[in-house]
Amino acid sequence: MNGTRLLRSPGVNDAKDGTCRIVVLGTSAVGKTALTVRFLTKRFIGEYSPTLESVYRYCTSTAEDDDIRLDILDTAGQVCTEWKESYALWADCFMFVYSITDYASYEEAQRLRRLVEATRRSTSLCCVVVGNKNDLVYDRQVTARQGQELAVEMGCNFYEVSACDWNQISEVCDLFLELHALWRKTRLARDGRQRKSSSSAKFKQAIQKVISGKGSISRRSSSNGNNL
């Protein structure tokens, strides 16, 4: 199964059930829509029409039979802080995008990251930093090293890509799939910790019962199946 659907707005479907929510953040015209559309349809949008805000649902099954379900929120570059805060709370994962031809967009990516951290009250984010438009090297204002430094600060991976370069489609797809993989890993680790702490809590309760004389411990015999 492989499908993409445009939803109306974030929060339309709050049932999370295995869906990873990715928000694409960055100032105007850095290529957020171009990257999102490239991933979803493999096409490139050449003309520029400022995004209002769109959420796309993407579903696919991998060769290993794993389902990948994403809700991707393509945000508008020019929105007020309040909206950005609501994106920060909605999302599981963050794609901070700047254009390598626009230093101010790089600075905005840093500001957005600080805003997300402050809103979520956490510096541990599931995120990637993306310097887009690397086909325009002659207009470069942000070095790859600066992009890398930002990613190191944020403890995440850094990519320089071009949404318009046909040869980089797989790199663009990897941005979204890496976020999904990171999210899944974090979720599995968290679920594992929860299971562990709930079983150790149950064990402590059982011990308490035995100590207080209200319970008993039984052990299964491996040879005849009787309780000892």
Ligand SMILES: Nc1nc2c(ncn2[C@@H]2O[C@H](COP(=O)(O)OP(=O)(O)OP(=O)(O)O)[C@@H](O)[C@H]2O)c(=O)[nH]1
């Ligand atoms: N050369 C080049 N142009 C690009 C690239 N990505 C996007 N563009 C162009 O940059 C312009 C802005 O792209 P969008 O994807 O609309 O930018 P956005 O960040 O979604 O903009 P807002 O909706 O205003 O927030 C468009 O004209 C795109 O065609 C790229 O990798 N290389």
